[in-house]
Amino acid sequence: MTTILVVDDELDLEPLLLNWFRRQIRDSTYAFHFAHNGYEALTVLRNEPAIDLLLLDINMPEMDGLTLLTKLPALNPLLLVVMVSAYGDMGNIRTAMNRGAFDFVCKPIVFDDLEITIEKTAKQVRQLRESHQLKIIDELKTRFFDNITHEFRTPLTLILAPLEQLLKRYPDSAELQHSLSMVARNAQQLLRLINQLLDLAKLESGHLSVALQAGDPGDFVGQIVQAFEGVAREKNLLLSYENELTDGYTFDADKLEQITHNLVANALKFTQRGHVTVRLSANPVVTLTVTDTGIGIAPEKLPYIFNRFYQIQQPGLTGGASSYQFANPGTGIGLALVKELAELMGGSVTVSSVSAQDKSRPSGTTFTVTLPIMRTEPYADGDSSVLPLLPINEAVAVVRPLHQPPPVAVDVTEKPLVLVVEDNTELNAFIVAELADRYRILTAHNGTDGWALAQAELPDLVLSDIMMPGMDGYQLTHRLKTDPATDHIAVVLLTAKTAQNSRMEGLERGADDYISKPFHVDELRLRIHNLLVRQQTLRAHFQQQFNRPEELHQPETMSDTFVKKLYALIENHLDDGQFRVDELAQAVGMSRRTLHRKLASVTSLSVTDFIRQYRLKRSGELLRGGHNVSETAYMIGYESPAHFSTVFREFFGKTPTDYLVDSSAQ
Structure with a gap:
C-alpha cells in the first residue's frame, strides 16, 4: 500500500x-x-x-x-x-x-494525468524503499560478519596461542607434536573460513585491494601444494606439482595463496581415487591449473558453481563399496572467492568437468586460472633472482613462533605496570599468565572498570580489547589519550576487527599499537616490550635534560604539553614559597598521588624535585639578567637568601656569586 x-x-x-x-x-x-x-x-x-x-x-x-x-x-x-x-x-x-x-x-x-503521475511516483517510492531496505540488510550483514568474526577469533586465540607455546615446549615428543600440529592445522582452517567471509564482505563493499610484492610464484605455489601432502597420503592420492616458471614476478601473495589453497583443497576433497595435479605455466600469461580425477560436476551445475553460497547436491552415486555422497559439501564460499579474487587481479577462472554419471569417459575436473602478473626486471649484475617472499600464510602451516624479546633485567618492584582490559574471562586469564613473569598486572573485564583502574593506578601500558560491553576499546582509548592525567599511558588495542577502517579508527583515537586476534604470544610480548622501552628512553631523556644545570629553562622547546602546563603554573606562582606539591596538584586538577605518579612516569622526577629544579634554573636566568642574589632568592620563592645559596650550590656546583662571575666571563 x-x-x-x-x-x-x-x-x-x-x-x-x-x-x-x-x-x-x-x-x-x-x-x-x-x-x-x-x-x-x-x-x-x-x-x-x-x-x-x-x-x-x-x-x-x-x-x-x-x-x-x-x-x-x-x-x-x-x-x-x-x-x-x-x-x-x-x-x-x-x-x-x-x-x-x-x-x-x-x-x-486533469485526474487522468494525476492518476498516471501518482502511480509513476508510487512505483519510484517502492523502488527507493526496496533499495533502502536492501542497504539496511547489507549493513546488518556486514555488521554480523564483523561481530561474528570477533566472536570466532577470541576462542581461536585461546586455541592457537597455547598450542604455539606447547609446540615449542615439547619438541622431543613426536606423538605430541603430531597431535598438536593437527589441532593447529584445523584451528587455522577455521580461521581461514572466517577470513574468507570477511574477504567476501570487503569485495562487496569495494574495500579489498591488490597488494603486489616481488617473488617467485613457482616456489610459492609449491610450498602451498606441499602443505597438502599429508592429506593426500591419508586418502592414498597422488598429489603432484609441475612448475614451468623460471622468472621472478610481482604478484599479490595473499590472494594467490587463497586461490591455490581453495582449488587444491576442493580437488582433494572430492577425489576418492587417482590423482590431483597442480601446474603453473606461462603461455603467455601465468596460468594455474588444478586437475583431479574426482567425481566431477554435472553439466547443468557448471554455470552456478562460482555463485556465492551455491552448493552442489551430489546424487547418491555408488561405485562398488565406495560412495560419492559427501556429508559436508562445503560452504559455497571458496570457489566464489577464487573467481572474485582472480578478477580483482585482472585475471579469470574457467572450469571443465566430466561427471561420474557420464559412464562414457573418466570423471574429473580441471580449473584454470589466468593471472596477468608481470615479470620482474633482472638485477644489473645479471642475476635474475628476486626479493625473497615471506613464508606462506599460516593457514596451511603450523604456527610459527617469533623470536622472543630479551627479558628486561629489573628488580620486581621496578617492573612496569600493565593493565589488561578484556571481557573474555579465559583470554584475560591467559594473557595475564603469559605476561606476569615480566610485568605487574592489573585486570578489568570492561572499559568502564578499565578506565577507573587506569585513573587510580596510572599503569605504564593498557592492553585493551575493542569490542566490549558498555565502554568499548575505542572509547577507552579516547579517554586515556585526552585526559591530562592519563595521556602518557601507552595503549595497545587487541581485537579481531582487522579491517583497515577499524585499524584507522583505533589509531585516530590515539592507540600506540594494534594487534589482531588470533595473535602470537611472542609478538604481543615484543610489541609491549618495545613500547615500554620507548617510554623508558623518553623518561631518561627528560631526566637528563632536567638534571643538567647548564641547560637553562626553555619551555618553548619542551614537547610534552603536560610538562609545559606545569611550567606555566609554577611560573605564575614563582615568588610564592608556599606554592608546593599540594598547591600544584590542585592547580592542575589532580590528586597529590596522581600528580606524583604521572610526573614520575614522564620525567622520573618527584614533584618536589621538579618544582625545585624549575625554580633553580629560573634563578640562573634571573642572575644572568642582572638581578643580585637576594633579589633572585625572593623572586623564586625563597625567603632566606642564605638557604637559596646553599640549594643553588648543590644543584649548580657553585655559589650564585661564582655563577655570576663565570657567566660574566663567558
Whole structure:
C-alpha cells in the first residue's frame, strides 16, 4: 500500500480525490491523509512516518509549499513530492523541482494525468524503499560478519596461542607434536573460513585491494601444494606439482595463496581415487591449473558453481563399496572467492568437468586460472633472482613462533605496570599468565572498570580489547589519550576487527599499537616490550635534560604539553614559597598521588624535585639578567637568601656569586 498525504487549502479537493481513487482505496492500493497548510502537514508527517508520497500545493496560507519542501528531508528522506500549482506559476514549480520535488501537476487538475503521475511516483517510492531496505540488510550483514568474526577469533586465540607455546615446549615428543600440529592445522582452517567471509564482505563493499610484492610464484605455489601432502597420503592420492616458471614476478601473495589453497583443497576433497595435479605455466600469461580425477560436476551445475553460497547436491552415486555422497559439501564460499579474487587481479577462472554419471569417459575436473602478473626486471649484475617472499600464510602451516624479546633485567618492584582490559574471562586469564613473569598486572573485564583502574593506578601500558560491553576499546582509548592525567599511558588495542577502517579508527583515537586476534604470544610480548622501552628512553631523556644545570629553562622547546602546563603554573606562582606539591596538584586538577605518579612516569622526577629544579634554573636566568642574589632568592620563592645559596650550590656546583662571575666571563 502507498500512503499519500495531500496538502492543499482547497477543501473541495478532498472528496474529489476520494471519489476518483475509490477503487484503489478499496483494494488497499492507496491510503489518503489530508492537511490544509504546511504546519498541519508537519504534524501529520511526525505522527505518520509511513507516508510515502506528498501531493503538495505551492500556494497556501501560513506556510507555503516551497517552505514545507525544505523541511521534508529531515523528516523522511525517502518521501517523494508531487507539486501542485497553476499553469501561470511555472517559476515556483521550477524552483520546487530544483529543490528536490519528483514531479508536478497543474491546476485545474486533469485526474487522468494525476492518476498516471501518482502511480509513476508510487512505483519510484517502492523502488527507493526496496533499495533502502536492501542497504539496511547489507549493513546488518556486514555488521554480523564483523561481530561474528570477533566472536570466532577470541576462542581461536585461546586455541592457537597455547598450542604455539606447547609446540615449542615439547619438541622431543613426536606423538605430541603430531597431535598438536593437527589441532593447529584445523584451528587455522577455521580461521581461514572466517577470513574468507570477511574477504567476501570487503569485495562487496569495494574495500579489498591488490597488494603486489616481488617473488617467485613457482616456489610459492609449491610450498602451498606441499602443505597438502599429508592429506593426500591419508586418502592414498597422488598429489603432484609441475612448475614451468623460471622468472621472478610481482604478484599479490595473499590472494594467490587463497586461490591455490581453495582449488587444491576442493580437488582433494572430492577425489576418492587417482590423482590431483597442480601446474603453473606461462603461455603467455601465468596460468594455474588444478586437475583431479574426482567425481566431477554435472553439466547443468557448471554455470552456478562460482555463485556465492551455491552448493552442489551430489546424487547418491555408488561405485562398488565406495560412495560419492559427501556429508559436508562445503560452504559455497571458496570457489566464489577464487573467481572474485582472480578478477580483482585482472585475471579469470574457467572450469571443465566430466561427471561420474557420464559412464562414457573418466570423471574429473580441471580449473584454470589466468593471472596477468608481470615479470620482474633482472638485477644489473645479471642475476635474475628476486626479493625473497615471506613464508606462506599460516593457514596451511603450523604456527610459527617469533623470536622472543630479551627479558628486561629489573628488580620486581621496578617492573612496569600493565593493565589488561578484556571481557573474555579465559583470554584475560591467559594473557595475564603469559605476561606476569615480566610485568605487574592489573585486570578489568570492561572499559568502564578499565578506565577507573587506569585513573587510580596510572599503569605504564593498557592492553585493551575493542569490542566490549558498555565502554568499548575505542572509547577507552579516547579517554586515556585526552585526559591530562592519563595521556602518557601507552595503549595497545587487541581485537579481531582487522579491517583497515577499524585499524584507522583505533589509531585516530590515539592507540600506540594494534594487534589482531588470533595473535602470537611472542609478538604481543615484543610489541609491549618495545613500547615500554620507548617510554623508558623518553623518561631518561627528560631526566637528563632536567638534571643538567647548564641547560637553562626553555619551555618553548619542551614537547610534552603536560610538562609545559606545569611550567606555566609554577611560573605564575614563582615568588610564592608556599606554592608546593599540594598547591600544584590542585592547580592542575589532580590528586597529590596522581600528580606524583604521572610526573614520575614522564620525567622520573618527584614533584618536589621538579618544582625545585624549575625554580633553580629560573634563578640562573634571573642572575644572568642582572638581578643580585637576594633579589633572585625572593623572586623564586625563597625567603632566606642564605638557604637559596646553599640549594643553588648543590644543584649548580657553585655559589650564585661564582655563577655570576663565570657567566660574566663567558
